[in-house]
Each structure stands twice: as C-alpha cells, then as structure tokens.
Amino acid sequence: MPDASYFAAAAAIAAAIIAFFSVWFQIRNLSTAKLAEFRLRWINDLREELSEFVGILKLYRSLCAQKNDYLFRDNIKLRCDIEIESQRVISKARSIYSYASLCLDTDKKSHKKILCIMNSMLTSSFDDCEEEGFYGASRKVLDDEWEKLSHELLSGFSDKRRKRGSYVFLRGNESA
Numbered sequence: 001m002p003d004a005s006y007f008a009a010a011a012a013i014a015a016a017i018i019a020f021f022s023v024w025f026q027i028r029n030l031s032t033a034k035l036a037e038f039r040l041r042w043i044n045d046l047r048e049e050l051s052e053f054v055g056i057l058k059l060y061r062s063l064c065a066q067k068n069d070y071l072f073r074d075n076i077k078l079r080c081d082i083e084i085e086s087q088r089v090i091s092k093a094r095s096i097y098s099y100a101s102l103c104l105d106t107d108k109k110s111h112k113k114i115l116c117i118m119n120s121m122l123t124s125s126f127d128d129c130e131e132e133g134f135y136g137a138s139r140k141v142l143d144d145e146w147e148k149l150s151h152e153l154l155s156g157f158s159d160k161r162r163k164r165g166s167y168v169f170l171r172g173n174e175s176a
Contacts (some may be wrong), residue, residue, distance in 0.1 A: 032153065039149050043142060046103050050114075050138045053096045054131060057121055060089045090122075097122060110144065113137045 063086040067079060097118050104111035117134045 036149055036153050039145070039152070042103070043145050043149065046100070046145075047138075047142055049096050049099055049103075050134075053093060053100070053118065053121075054134065056089055056093045056096070060086060060093065063089060093122060104141070110137065110141050114141060 063082055067082045067086065097115075100118060101115060104115060106112050106115065114134070114137045117130065117137055121130060121134065
C-alpha cells in the first residue's frame with residue numbers, strides 16, 4: 001500500500017496545477033477585458049469624431065451661405081471674420097478626416113466607403129442624400145465593430161490569431 005507521503009505529494013501537485021490554471025484563467029480574462037475596454041474606447045472615439053465631422057461641415061455650409069449673403073457684402077470686417085472662421089472649421093473637418101483615415105482599415109470595403117464619402121463631403125457641397133449615405137456607412141462600421149467586440153468578449157479570444165493589428169476569429173476550417 002502506498003505511503004501517506006505519496007498521497008500528500010499527489011495532493012500538493014494537484015493543488016499546484018489547480019492554482020496554476022486558476023491564475024492563468026484570471027490573467028486571460030483580465031487581458032480580454034482590458035482589450036475590450038480599448039476597443040470600446042476606440043468605437044466611442046470614432047463615433048464622436050464621425051458625428052463631429054458632419055456637424056462641422058454643416059457649420060461650414062452655413063458660414064459659406066453667410067459669406068455670400070447680400071447683407072454682408074458691404075461689411076468687409078464681418079466677411080473677413082466669416083472667412084477666417086470658415087477656414088478654421090474646414091481645417092478641423094480635414095483633421096477629423098485624417099483621424100478617421102488612421103483609425104479605419106482601408107482594406108475593408110465598409111471602412112473605405114466611409115472615407116470616400118467623407119472625402120466627397122469635404123471637396124463638394126454635400127446634400128442630404130450624401131449625409132444619409134455617410135450615416136448609413138458609419139452605422140454599419142460601428143455595428144460591425146460592436147459585434148466583433150461582443151464576440152470577443154463571449155468567446156474569450158479562444159480562437160484568436162494576429163493579423164495586421166486586429167484579431168481575426170476563425171470558425172471551423174476557415175483560414176486567415
């Protein structure tokens with residue numbers, strides 16, 4: 001019959017294994033939560049910037065209309081102030097476009113669509129139809145990213161593989 005010290009050693013080894021896996025799961029869950037927090041912040045920041053972009057372009061359109069208004073044609077100082085403000089506003093819109101260009105993956109069709117619409121809105125006087133197209137494309141990207149975040153949290157990054165700075169999830173026999 002085995003000695004009691006064998007049982008004690010086996011129990012100690014089992015306890016060590018259980019402790020190891022417990023710590024490993026805690027670290028894994030913590031890293032998943034932290035990454036999800038960063039992705040959520042990215043989604044919210046992008047949403048803010050995209051909504052600010054449209055608001056700024058509407059302000060720019062309003063300033064251009066004021067500048068061309070016949071009531072202000074004789075007031076040189078007011079026209080200059082409006083022109084300076086217009087330039088500041090369009091500069092901010094270009095800055096947001098640059099931010100979005102850096103945040104979005106131009107290899108993805110939906111991301112590229114937003115950037116194309118934004119560029120079009122910057123270079124022309126956009127209409128309500130173009131604005132609705134921008135909102136629709138933005139919602140699609142934000143919803144897709146939210147779904148990816150939800151999937152990551154639920155799966156715990158179980159099938160993750162690194163690809164170009166983002167996590168790609170594999171189902172079945174799909175390849176990255």
